[in-house]
Amino acid sequence: MPSDTLKRTLRDPVVLLALGLLAVLAVLVLVPVAGLVSSTLRPEGLDAWRDVLTGRLAPALLHEPLLNSLLVGAVTAIGAVVIGGGLAWVVVMTDVPLRRTITFLASVPFALPSFALALAWESVFRNDLVGGRVGLLTDLGLTVPDWLAWGPVPVSATLIAHYYSLSFLLTAAALATVNSELVEAAELTGASRLRVARSIALPVVLPAVISGALLAFAEGVSNFAAPAVLGLPVRFHTLSTRAYGAITTGQTERGYVLSVVLVVVAAIVLLVSTRLAGRRKSFATITGKGARRKRVRLGAARLPVTAAVLLLVALTSIVPGLLLLTSSLLERTGSFTSGFTTHFWTGASDPSMAQGMAGILRNPQIVSAFWTTLALGLSVAVAASVLGLLLGYVMTRLRPADPLQAGLGKGLALLSYLPFLVPGVALGAAFIAQFGRPIGPLPALYGTFAILVIAGVAATLPFASQAGRSAVGQISPDVEEAATTAGAGLGRRLFSIVLPLSSRGLLAGGVLVFVNIVRDLSLLVLLVTPATPLLSVLTYRYASEGFTQFANAVTVVIVVISLAATLFARRLEGASQPWLEER
Amino acid sequence: MSIKHARTTLALTVAAGLTLAACGGGSPEAATAEPAEASPLDTVGIEELHTQAQEEGEVRVYAFTSRIASVEKAFEETYPGVDLIPTDISSTEQIARLKAEATAGTTTADVAYLSDAPVVLTDLMSEGLLTNYVPPRVAEALPKEFAEPLVANRLSTKTLMYNEEAHPDGAPVTNLWELTGDEWKGRVVMVDPQVRGDYLDLATEVVLRADEMAAAYEELNGSAIALDEGVNNAGEQWLKDLYANDLVLVDDTDTVNAAIGETGQKNPPIGFTSYSDRRDNEDEGWALQAATGVAPAPGIAFPALLAVTKDAENPAAARLLIDFLMGDDSETGGAGFEPFYVAGDYPTRTDVLAPEGAVSLEELGAWSIDPAQVAEIRSDVADYLLTLS
Numbered sequence: 018m019p020s021d022t023l024k025r026t027l028r029d030p031v032v033l034l035a036l037g038l039l040a041v042l043a044v045l046v047l048v049p050v051a052g053l054v055s056s057t058l059r060p061e062g063l064d065a066w067r068d069v070l071t072g073r074l075a076p077a078l079l080h081e082p083l084l085n086s087l088l089v090g091a092v093t094a095i096g097a098v099v100i101g102g103g104l105a106w107v108v109v110m111t112d113v114p115l116r117r118t119i120t121f122l123a124s125v126p127f128a129l130p131s132f133a134l135a136l137a138w139e140s141v142f143r144n145d146l147v148g149g150r151v152g153l154l155t156d157l158g159l160t161v162p163d164w165l166a167w168g169p170v171p172v173s174a175t176l177i178a179h180y181y182s183l184s185f186l187l188t189a190a191a192l193a194t195v196n197s198e199l200v201e202a203a204e205l206t207g208a209s210r211l212r213v214a215r216s217i218a219l220p221v222v223l224p225a226v227i228s229g230a231l232l233a234f235a236e237g238v239s240n241f242a243a244p245a246v247l248g249l250p251v252r253f254h255t256l257s258t259r260a261y262g263a264i265t266t267g268q269t270e271r272g273y274v275l276s277v278v279l280v281v282v283a284a285i286v287l288l289v290s291t292r293l294a295g296r297r298k299s300f301a302t303i304t305g306k307g308a309r310r311k312r313v314r315l316g317a318a319r320l321p322v323t324a325a326v327l328l329l330v331a332l333t334s335i336v337p338g339l340l341l342l343t344s345s346l347l348e349r350t351g352s353f354t355s356g357f358t359t360h361f362w363t364g365a366s367d368p369s370m371a372q373g374m375a376g377i378l379r380n381p382q383i384v385s386a387f388w389t390t391l392a393l394g395l396s397v398a399v400a401a402s403v404l405g406l407l408l409g410y411v412m413t414r415l416r417p418a419d420p421l422q423a424g425l426g427k428g429l430a431l432l433s434y435l436p437f438l439v440p441g442v443a444l445g446a447a448f449i450a451q452f453g454r455p456i457g458p459l460p461a462l463y464g465t466f467a468i469l470v471i472a473g474v475a476a477t478l479p480f481a482s483q484a485g486r487s488a489v490g491q492i493s494p495d496v497e498e499a500a501t502t503a504g505a506g507l508g509r510r511l512f513s514i515v516l517p518l519s520s521r522g523l524l525a526g527g528v529l530v531f532v533n534i535v536r537d538l539s540l541l542v543l544l545v546t547p548a549t550p551l552l553s554v555l556t557y558r559y560a561s562e563g564f565t566q567f568a569n570a571v572t573v574v575i576v577v578i579s580l581a582a583t584l585f586a587r588r589l590e591g592a593s594q595p596w597l598e599e600r
Numbered sequence: 601m602s603i604k605h606a607r608t609t610l611a612l613t614v615a616a617g618l619t620l621a622a623c624g625g626g627s628p629e630a631a632t633a634e635p636a637e638a639s640p641l642d643t644v645g646i647e648e649l650h651t652q653a654q655e656e657g658e659v660r661v662y663a664f665t666s667r668i669a670s671v672e673k674a675f676e677e678t679y680p681g682v683d684l685i686p687t688d689i690s691s692t693e694q695i696a697r698l699k700a701e702a703t704a705g706t707t708t709a710d711v712a713y714l715s716d717a718p719v720v721l722t723d724l725m726s727e728g729l730l731t732n733y734v735p736p737r738v739a740e741a742l743p744k745e746f747a748e749p750l751v752a753n754r755l756s757t758k759t760l761m762y763n764e765e766a767h768p769d770g771a772p773v774t775n776l777w778e779l780t781g782d783e784w785k786g787r788v789v790m791v792d793p794q795v796r797g798d799y800l801d802l803a804t805e806v807v808l809r810a811d812e813m814a815a816a817y818e819e820l821n822g823s824a825i826a827l828d829e830g831v832n833n834a835g836e837q838w839l840k841d842l843y844a845n846d847l848v849l850v851d852d853t854d855t856v857n858a859a860i861g862e863t864g865q866k867n868p869p870i871g872f873t874s875y876s877d878r879r880d881n882e883d884e885g886w887a888l889q890a891a892t893g894v895a896p897a898p899g900i901a902f903p904a905l906l907a908v909t910k911d912a913e914n915p916a917a918a919r920l921l922i923d924f925l926m927g928d929d930s931e932t933g934g935a936g937f938e939p940f941y942v943a944g945d946y947p948t949r950t951d952v953l954a955p956e957g958a959v960s961l962e963e964l965g966a967w968s969i970d971p972a973q974v975a976e977i978r979s980d981v982a983d984y985l986l987t988l989s
Contacts, residue, residue: 147850148787246851558688
């Protein structure tokens with residue numbers, strides 16, 4: 018009887034949990050996105066759809082930007098996965114030296130804002146197309162072609178530099194769980210290293226690789242800073258620059274329509290990729306047995322591999338990091354030859370400099386913003402990680418054979434992936450509309466710290482859920498089944514089995530969320546009030562007023578907080594990054 | 601946690617979630633535009649406003665410039681008992697925020713100080729989200745266009761600027777049409793009008809002034825302009841020729857400033873930016889100078905608007921602040937106007953002297969935009985530009 022099946026399904030605690038999560042995601046994601054869609058269905062919105070989809074404007078509004086977005090998204094995803102995944106393999110599976118240093122440096126690019134990487138690119142490759150200061154190569158008398166200085170190549174390159182870091186962290190955590198008994202067995206039977214990598218390691222890390230690729234793709238199609246800085250001079254537009262431009266020039270509906278297109282494109286990519294991943298069953302690797310590591314000996318390749326890896330991480334972390342720090346110390350914006358000053362950090366108010374504004378360390382607002390930022394980052398990281406764990410658990414435990422459960426899983430996966438793609442202004446406005454008035458017994462949240470946390474959780478859901486999914490995905494259901502047989506309920510299993518076994522992946526995910534929330538979030542600009550100052554909002558403010566050094570100085574503070582969080586998490590993990598241990 | 605317990609908790613979560621979802625306003629309902637009733641506060645004197653403002657205790661302002669922070673101290677000293685709480689937030693975000701707040705039926709600001717006049721007038725005024733307050737004290741000295749539909753305290757510019765180190769004898773260009781010629785091919789820089797509203801206003805004004813553009817063309821070339829097929833007027837033709845002449849588009853004004861102004865360049869570009877950014881020349885090592893005597897005009901001047909928000913919680917304090925931001929009775933506008941008293945920006949009050957260090961608005965010759973007219977064809981111009989790039 019179907020109704021019996023339905024009843025049984027609805028009695029399943031996993032399904033109940035999934036329904037609960039669906040309700041939470043409905044509030045966090047569905048309602049804002051639905052608001053976005055519905056505002057494109059009113060008369061002006063329908064006009065905007067017509068403009069975007071058909072007629073003389075369609076090529077400029079949709080066709081070219083869409084192709085450009087897909088190109089940048091795909092190249093970013095592939096590049097990030099190849100570089101990040103390759104690096105993870107080298108660090109985790111081989112006897113390359115300096116693993117700790119490499120791991121730390123490889124986590125830096127993600128903590129850097131994407132404009133810092135764009136800045137680094139410009140300082141090397143900028144040619145005389147725009148005018149003003151040129152980059153190092155042109156300075157040396159070399160001719161830098163436009164395609165190398167501007168457009169899709171530099172945009173993708175800076176985004177890869179940004180996102181390989183994420184792919185590395187996710188893949189390294191997964192690779193560390195590869196059962197080395199299997200590897201040894203394979204090697205004993207004469208399998209080549211490549212074969213080992215392909216047949217044993219790859220299936221295990223596939224969920225992490227796909228998560229990394231999806232996140233990089235989403236960032237590639239939705240990033241605004243990189244295409245705006247490096248693309249516009251050669252009139253390279255993406256959907257996000259078009260959407261942002263439409264919103265800022267008052268054509269809100271058109272901007273929303275483009276965002277909806279972006280959301281649809283990303284949804285298709287997500288569904289296709291889960292279908293591909295779905296063909297390969299069972300990635301479970303944490304089986305309750307201890308796994309000892311055996312590292313691949315690089316032999317003669319050790320030196321060149323080490324050099325290449327160090328060069329890669331240094332170019333993407335130390336170089337842009339130093340550039341960022343140095344630009345906060347420059348007397349004149351962007352001029353590395355006209356002298357240095359610590360005024361923007363520690364200087365007292367001087368009417369002849371920066372319109373009389375004192376250095377950031379003397380600014381009481383910065384101090385208060387520092388603490389608020391820290392509190393927000395921690396609250397969001399904890400809340401998003403809990404949500405991410407539950408989402409990851411539910412998505413891996415729902416049975417795809419049951420159409421209801423399969424649908425639930427897909428729905429959850431989709432909803433938790435979308436917030437990335439909605440422009441901050443649109444998402445922020447939806448949150449104000451949603452939480453600006455009292456809801457039943459709940460007071461209006463607008464203007465409070467709580468709404469920042471809620472919005473932050475919504476915005477970082479893609480990180481949290483992908484991290485949760487790849488962390489829980491490795492836990493063999495056998496372990497849980499044993500617990501169930503012993504009479505443990507869902508709550509018990511979650512706390513005593515799933516949580517501890519996925520803690521490493523979750524902590525990594527929590528750090529990603531933290532870093533992302535303290536870094537830059539256009540969405541929060543709309544929600545902050547004087548009572549809740551944030552560092553990211555201050556940099557935004559300084560930058561938009563042309564106080565570049567102040568903006569860079571505050572950004573350095575943000576990067577330091579992010580890196581401190583990364584290091585702290587690593588210490589907490591302690592032995593849980595076993596690939597770092599020498600053996 | 602037993603399964604039963606878990607289920608109860610989940611049921612509650614679901615219920616709460618759905619309630620939230622049901623109550624959360626997704627789509628902003630179009631507010632009906634009703635003419636705002638004149639408030640009795642509009643005509644009372646300063647002392648009375650101050651007394652009432654003290655009862656209100658505070659005034660919250662959204663401002664598109666961080667310079668509002670320096671107004672805070674001066675205001676609180678002048679009007680003790682009224683706490684000024686500033687939030688600096690860009691015009692675009694103010695517009696989004698005010699609309700979203702209206703949907704939610706809440707307000708977090710009493711005063712909005714913003715530019716983007718064409719969007720403000722169409723998107724916010726038509727929905728009744730902002731109301732005008734002309735301080736009676738300054739009404740006489742305020743030309744009508746700066747008193748209605750919203751009061752403006754100063755004008756900013758987007759105008760043609762050049763590198764005065766490379767061109768010590770004055771502007772290298774005396775006619776906008778020169779920018780479409782070979783000499784300036786690939787060397788005209790501006791922010792993409794598809795990304796920033798004030799540059800779209802500039803492009804729109806050029807189209808509105810098509811007749812002047814046609815006259816300037818004839819003045820330069822000696823013959824009447826011939827329009828390409830599909831081009832409606834001389835303004836559109838200029839935009840088309842400019843884009844075809846490898847116009848360089850960037851994402852923000854500081855990039856334009858640095859490109860044009862950077863000293864030590866042999867062959868610097870020329871472009872459109874804010875006259876008042878010339879004040880950063882010394883700090884940044886720039887040689888920015890505004891081009892004057894350009895036919896038919898070197899650019900536009902546009903207003904910075906002040907308004908009381910709909911349902912402002914502190915209506916008296918809001919009016920007191922607007923009065924303060926319009927400047928006092930001295931020649932320079934005093935403490936309330938001081939942060940905005942910058943060479944290259946122009947006070948709207950006829951009894952406040954323009955700051956020294958910049959030519960007068962007349963001498964500059966920039967077009968003063970009429971926001972209502974710009975608003976009318978602005979999106980058409982944006983669409984036209986889309987077909988060019």
